[in-house]
Amino acid sequence: MLPRVILHNQASLDGRLDWLQADLGLFYGIVSLFEEDATLTGCDTIFAAYGEQECVEDIEDKEREANDKLPLLVVTDSKGRLSNWQRLRREEYWRDVVALCSNSTPPAFLDHLSDIHVDAIVTGNGQVDLRRALWELNSRYGVEVVRVDSGGALNGALLRAGLVDEVSLLISPTVVGGLSPRSLFRAPDLETVDGLLHLELQRMEQLDGGVVWLHYYAVK
Ligand SMILES: NC(=O)c1ccc[n+]([C@@H]2O[C@H](COP(=O)([O-])OP(=O)(O)OC[C@H]3O[C@@H](n4cnc5c(N)ncnc54)[C@H](OP(=O)(O)O)[C@@H]3O)[C@@H](O)[C@H]2O)c1
Incomplete structure (x- = not known):
């Protein structure tokens, strides 16, 4: 669905x-x-909101209490440009973050996401196949309503x-x-x-x- x-x-x-x-x-x-x-956004909106200079991965990933009532933050990033996943994950607005990537996403970036335990949905040639990615969000996480926060x-x-x-x-x-x-x-x-x-x-x-x-x- x-x-x-x-x-x-x-x-x-x-x-x-x-x-x-x-x-x-x-x-x-x-x-x-x-x-x-889920809140769906793209990495340029994240850059606009946080500033590129701040998009540096933190060293430690501090635990915080999961709140299942919060939405997931889902970010398209087929080129592996974003590097502040752990910071996004700690924001109070979302329960966790998920990356949408494609077959052109650099493997080292996907490895990095895996190292920091950020889930990635990999679909599409070149850019993310948005239809398939939305379908996966429903099937993997039960997402029924997505609000898009993008330009x-x-x-x-x-x-x-x-x-x-x-x-x-x-x-x-x-x-x-x-x-x-x-x-x-x-x-x-x-x-x-x-x-x-x-x-x-x-x-x-x-x-x-x-x-x-x-x-x-x-x-x-
Ligand atoms: N006024 C408002 O309500 C509002 C709300 C949110 C944002 N904004 C502003 O909007 C601007 C950014 O908007 P934006 O849309 O350019 O950036 P964005 O929200 O970051 O969207 C770009 C993302 O969409 C992906 N994308 C683009 N075309 C695609 C396609 N055909 N198939 C799959 N994925 C595709 C890109 O993929 P790749 O990873 O492949 O490049 C990229 O990750 C910023 O200035 C922000 O401040 C305004």
């Missing part, structure tokens, strides 16, 4: 993710409604793979403009109308600071 995939983002009115001053209280207040079993690249890949079930969007009252591809969904242009993701509006609310929350279900 595939888990339900919920994309939750904050963007400008023109759908850009840069120059935002997100209200984290609003953003994560809504997250709690989704009752996610345009991973959102776009999930969109084109037909894996998006819900879109939750906080629209900030700002317009950014620009030519660089910093949009909510970065993916190859469609060739036919068949690739459109049709949505059904579930909820629309005005929140603090002029932020509008739109929550859609995908019509499949």
Whole structure:
């Protein structure tokens, strides 16, 4: 079975993710409604959140009490770029971390994950086969709801793979403009109308600071 995939983002009115001053209280207040079993993100979002200089593996992996109520943190990293797995594992938000890798992931990186007891799902040629990886998350860990915490690249890949079930969007009252591809969904242009993701509006609310929350279900 595939888990339900919920994309939750904050963007400008023109759908850009840069120059935002997100209200984290609003953003994560809504997250709690989704009752996610796993948070799916990519290594560039981790770099953006933690800074590349801090992405250095700690020497000691301190034990902490497992809390089964917390979601898993699942990170795509087919090139073996991330090196702060133990730090992520110790964060209070997740019960553990899982890496999504592919057949092009350097074997030394997979060995390292194994040494530090980080589970890896290895699937796909080149980049991670996201459909298969989601299926494995359900079958190995019982994950039924995945919240995606990512930017345009991973959102776009999930969109084109037909894996998006819900879109939750906080629209900030700002317009950014620009030519660089910093949009909510970065993916190859469609060739036919068949690739459109049709949505059904579930909820629309005005929140603090002029932020509008739109929550859609995908019509499949
Ligand atoms: N405003 C918001 O709500 C919000 C939320 C989260 C993040 N962000 C921002 O978004 C930016 C990063 O977003 P991002 O999406 O570029 O980075 P990301 O979330 O790190 O996603 C990139 C990851 O997706 C994988 N990927 C990309 N295309 C794929 C495909 N076709 N198949 C399989 N895997 C694929 C990449 O794989 P490889 O490992 O193979 O490269 C990489 O690991 C940051 O600036 C972050 O701050 C904004």
